[in-house]
Amino acid sequence: MCGIAGLIHRGKSSGVGSEMTSMLTALKHRGPDSTGFAIYGEPNAGDYVMRFKVAEQEDMASGYDMGEKIAARIAEVDKRLGEHKAAIKSRDEVTPYAMRYVISHDGDTEAMARYIEDVEGTEILSLGNALELIKDLGDANVVADQYGLRDFKGTHGIGHTRMATESDVDIRSAHPYWAFPYNDVAVVHNGQITNYWLKRRQMEKKGHRFMSSCDSELLAVYTADNLANGATLEDSLKASIEEIDGVFTYLVATKDSLGMAKDTMAAKPLVLYESDDMIAMASEEVAIRAILPQEIDTYDPYDEEIRVWKA
Amino acid sequence: MESMSVMAEDMGYDPRAGQTRDEKEGTTQEDRARDLGMMSEQLKNRSMEVFFEVGEDENLTYPWAADVDFNKRTELNCEGKTTTEVNKDINDLMEEGYGTIVLQNPRGMHSVGVGILNKLNLIVEGSIGYFGVGLIDGPNVRINGRVGWSCGENMMSGTVVIEKNAGSTFGAAMRGGDLVCKGSVGSRTGIDQKGGTIIVGGDTGAFSGFMMQRGRMVVCGNAGKNLGDSMYDGTIYVGGEVKDYGVDAIPAELTALDKAWLTRKLTQYDLMPEKGVDHFTKIVAGKQLWNYDNLEPNEKKLIL
DSSP states (O other): EEEEEEEEEEESSSSSSHHHHHHHHHTTTOOEEEEEEEESOOOOTTTTEEEEESOOGGGGGGOTTHHHHHHHHHHHHHHHHHHHOOEEEEEEEEEEEEEEEEEEEOSSHHHHHHHHHHHTTTTTEEEEEEEEEEESSHHHHHHHHHOOTTTTTSSEEEEEEEEEEOOOSSSGGSSSSTTTTTTOOOEEEEEETHHHHHHHHHHHHTOOHHHHHHHOOOHHHHHHHHTTTTTOOOOOEEEEOOOOOOOEEEEESSEEEEEEEEHHHOOOOEEEOSOOOOOOOOSSHHHHHHHOOOOOBBOOTTTTOOEEEOO | OOHHHHHHTTTOOOOOOOOOOHHTTTTTTHHHHHHHHSSSSSSSSHHHHHTTOSSTTOOOOTTTTOEEEEEEEEEEEEETTTTHHHHHHHHHHHHTEEEEEEEEEOOTBTTTTOOOOOHHHHHHESSTTTTTTOOOOOEEEESOOOOOOTTTTTTEEEEEEEOOOOOOTTHHHHHSEEEEEEEOOOOOOOOTTTEEEEEESSSSTTTTTTTOOOOEEEEEBBBBSSSSSTTTSOOEEEEOSSBBBOOTTEEEEHHHHHHHHHHHHHHHTTTTOOOSSSOOOEEEOSSOOOGGGGGGGHHHHHOO
């Protein structure tokens, strides 16, 4: 089933971390397996925030030497960053297997990211000036507490509560997905994509990387491919209605905007609220009401509808 | 005749050639369906045949229905309560004789007011989530906010009036009563509708009236694609534009009787357009896919 939520404040920062946590807590019944957030702080020109994991949660109980392996992997990532002349400004060990680095780098980030992901068990969850992508097993409160999200200030964000259907319950199959190698682009999705293998083969032929067998990852890769070919976010969303088969509603966030697309069958829900100050959207109204207790007007977008809002 | 067949058999001719398997084995289609486990449910008492009987009392009440007084009014605050608690509270208040209940702060709660089989005035101050007031038989509901997906699903009688917008599958499998949304609704409105009236003040989305079987749907605004796809029967009236018709849905002539009915219903809910009802398009089933009325009762049971 899965629950998705998005929030964008027009022209100002707000407590997006706690707001997204409240929204996703209200959507817990749509998927208790894992929760993920992609939230955007003030853009930090020149410096990159890199979030990556070096192991899955379940790996932690897989052997007496797991701690040593993780330390070795992190050391290898540090070494490879050094080889790409990236300076680590700050490093934060959020959980034993997930790290948050702030790095300064002015070279080819894609080549660097590919080189780092070559380290065993390592996946870059996000890389960008403003994006912080956090995902882990458990409900929104567990993940928000674990990663200290509640104090996070930012302009916009998207989130996801996952009910695993076609792939495993692990971090690599959790949403949001970072649109590798596009800095600051993330996707959350609710639905099933029926031409996943066909499109995945097409994308792999073009050299895109897939880290999981979750169909939602395709949307991130597909969006990245469109952006690489010069399409705007709006173009990409519009094209996906024709090119992606199945039932889906998905949200895409970039450094300064947030977009949504609904498939031709309108089979997956989304409720929208728009005002001059903010736009909130979620699979169910109960999530919007979690942050807006006053009486508001909301509506369902129709089939094949796409929208893009700027922060 | 007998001697003829004996003669024919003697001549190597099979008199039963051309007979169906049922005729050969002396069984009926119903027997075979039951053997296959398809007819395990027996039609008894209020079966489909008598459900819509003209002579039936209109204000049928259930034997266990509470005796409520509409002038006895109370408020129920949903803040901090679960859906189960709210629905149980509504039941308890009806038992105490309250005939008018005002729900405060529902804040998008799901399944509010489901399965009320009683006369009741239910007023909801705010918006509710999925499956609101489904399976109801009798109450008059007014919702001063928005409703989520599947509002009034399977409702049997009563009226539901929603002041703002509604989500998808509005009035799915509805059997009777009036379900009114003054704003716009999502997709698949009245999917599998089996009776009653759905009225939408604004627009409706794609696949509205999909597999509709009975009843009427009125859309004052525009309708999305595939309107009335594969409908068996029933009538859809659209005041605005129809994006496209579904398979076997065809426009029909708007008669004086239709206009009178539309005028009465839309006036009743304060949705009467300024330019009247003459511009409405009437859509019915072409009955090229499946002629519902010509089926025998047993076959009806099989396909339903």
